[in-house]
Amino acid sequence: MIQKCAVSTCNSPSTCAERRHIKKLIHTARKKGVPNHGIIRWIHRHEGELVIERFTADGKVASSLPCVMCKNVLDKYKLKWTAYIDNRWVKSSDTDLPDSVPTSRQSAIVFKRGKRYEADKITRSAT
Numbered sequence: 001m002i003q004k005c006a007v008s009t010c011n012s013p014s015t016c017a018e019r020r021h022i023k024k025l026i027h028t029a030r031k032k033g034v035p036n037h038g039i040i041r042w043i044h045r046h047e048g049e050l051v052i053e054r055f056t057a058d059g060k061v062a063s064s065l066p067c068v069m070c071k072n073v074l075d076k077y078k079l080k081w082t083a084y085i086d087n088r089w090v091k092s093s094d095t096d097l098p099d100s101v102p103t104s105r106q107s108a109i110v111f112k113r114g115k116r117y118e119a120d121k122i123t124r125s126a127t
């Protein structure tokens with residue numbers, strides 16, 4: 001979940017909250033009549049920095065490092081963010097930032113690797 005002031009966006013089964021949040025910002029900018037070349041600047045004005053938080057079912061802070069696909073989008077819009085991983089908060093500007101990894105679903109669908117894909121493959125060949 002991303003939270004900033006009163007605006008928050010939650011995960012959906014298909015896309016992570018990070019990318020949905022950015023999409024929402026672009027949509028709002030367009031609605032306000034911001035021209036394409038002004039959208040990045042508009043987003044920066046409205047979103048100084050994203051705080052990416054995820055919680056486990058029992059309410060503990062969970063690892064929230066953006067996945068590779070979200071990180072690409074965040075980089076594209078040059079957005080600063082803070083996320084939680086390995087029991088610490090990291091910033092997009094940190095030099096020792098851990099590498100983003102694809103989610104298990106992305107591994108399976110986009111990168112065609114990982115346990116989930118292997119499991120799928122077994123099911124597919126069995127049918």
Ligand SMILES: [Zn+2]
Nearest residue numbers: 016066067070
């Ligand atoms: Zn993501």
